[in-house]
Amino acid sequence: MSPLFPALTDDTRAGRPALRFGDRSLTYAELAATTGALADRLKGSGRVAVWATPTLETAVAVVAALRAGVAAVPLNPKSGEKELGHILSDSAPSLVLTAPTDELPSPLRDLERIDVDVDEDVDGTGQADLDEHTATGEDAALVVYTSGTTGPPKGAVIPRRAVATTLDALADAWQWTADDVLVHALPLFHVHGLILGILGPLRRGGSVRHLGRFDTEGVARELSAGATMLFGVPTMYHRIAEALPAEPELAKALGRARLLVSGSAALPVHDHERIAAATGRRVIERYGMTETLMNTSVRADGEPRAGTVGVPLPGVELRLVEDDGTPLTAYDGESVGEIQVRGPNLFTEYLNRPDATAAAFTPDGWFHTGDMAVRDPDGYVRIVGRKATDLIKSGGYKIGAGEIENALLEHPGVREAAVTGEPDPDLGERVVAWIVPANPQSPPPAQELSAHVATRLSPHKRPRTVHYLSSLPRNDMGKIMKRALRTADTDD
Known part of the structure; x- marks a missing residue:
C-alpha cells in the first residue's frame, strides 16, 4: 500500500507548516524527521497505546506508529481506571507513548513508557525504509474504542485502507487540498478529532492548527489569520451561535472560512440558521461512526441543506431497511428505516469479539449502524435518531x-x-x-x-x-x- 502521508517525503513541502498546537509547531521536514526517528524505535512493537492528550506529542506519536506499520490505540485521558483497565487488558499494547510531562494513572504504570520529545534534534529526513511502505491495506492502523453505552467498550480495528479511502473521499466531497489550513479543538482519541482533524490535513499535505481547548476567540483568531476550514461538534457551534451577536470579529472570521463542518451529532437547525444569518456561511454536516469512519457528507459544491448529512461519499453504499431487513425503496423524505452501509471505509472487526463482529453485519456484508433516517428524493440523508x-x-x-x-x-x-x-x-x-x-x-x-x-x-x-x-x-x-x-x- 502506498504511504498514508506522501507529503512527509516530498521535498517541495519540507518547509511548509504541518502541525501547530498553541505556540509549538512542526514543518513537514521536522515532522518527517521526528516521526521517522520514533517509527524506527516502534518497528515490530505490535499494538502501542497513545496517551491522547490534545498536544503535539499525541499527533507525532500516532503518525510515527502508522509510519512504523504498527497499530495505535488512542486512550482517552479522562477515562476512569476501570474503563482504562478494560481497554488495556483487551488491546494488550506493548508500550505507551506519552508526552514527557504526562502523569499516568496506575493502570498504565506497568507498561513500558516512551516519551515523545518533539523538541529533540534528530538526524535524517524521515525517508528511511519504514514499514509503512510494505504495510497492506488490511493491516490495522488504529484500534479505537467505542463509548460503551451498552456494555464494556469494544475496540474497533480500523485498517489502513479505511483511513485512506475515507480521507480521499472527503477530499473529493470537500474539495480539500494542500492549500487548506484546518483549525479545530477536538479531542484526539476518536475518529473526528484524530483521523479527520490530524491525519486528514497531513494526508493532503496541508496544515492543522489545534487550539488545545475550544473558545470563540481562538476560532476567530485562526480564521482571521489564514485558516480556511473549521471542524467542530454541535456544542461548539451552539456556543458560536450564542456568541455571534456580541462578537462581530467572530462573524467576520467565520465569513472568511472556505468550509465550516459539524459532526459527531446532529446540529440543530436553529443554530444552522443563526450562524448563516450572521456570517453568510452555511455549516455543512457529515455522518460517520467509529466502525465506518465517514459515510455521507454535504458536498462543498452541493446544497448545504440544514438538517441533513448529505449524500453517500464516493465508494460508500448506503441503504435504509425495515425492521425485518427489507430495503426501503421510497426516497420520499418520510419513510424511516435503519441505515446500513457497505464499502472500503468499514472497520475489520471488534477486537477479541467475533460474536459482536458477526452480529454487526448482514450475511452479504452490510453494516448495521443502528441509526434511523429518511432520504429525500434527491438522495440527501436526514438522520432522525438512534434505533435504540x-x-x-x-x-x-x-x-x-x-x-x-x-x-x-x-x-x-x-x-x-x-x-x-x-x-x-x-x-x-x-x-x-x-x-x-x-x-x-x-x-x-x-x-x-x-x-x-x-x-x-x-x-x-x-x-x-x-x-x-x-x-x-x-x-x-x-x-x-x-x-x-x-x-x-x-x-x-
Missing part, C-alpha cells in the same frame, strides 16, 4: 426524536432539548421532552410546547410529557446521554 434511543413507535407511527428536538429548539423559551420515548398503555410509546429553558424562572408551559411541535410537524409527534432540567447530560463529544435522562433530577 431515538426511534419512538407511537400510535402506529415511527417517529424520530431528532426532528422533534429541532422543532422544540425553534421555540424562544427553549435553550436545549432532548426527546425520548416511554411506555404508554394506549400509544405503545409516548413522546417525552426534556427541556432546559432559556429562562429557568419562567419556563414555557408544557401545553404550549406541545402545541408548538404539533403545528410545525404533526399532532402525533407532539410531546405528551415535558420535564424541565438545568442542563442535559453530555459526553466528551457533546452528545446527549439519553439513558442518563431517566435518572436525571428534574425541576418539574
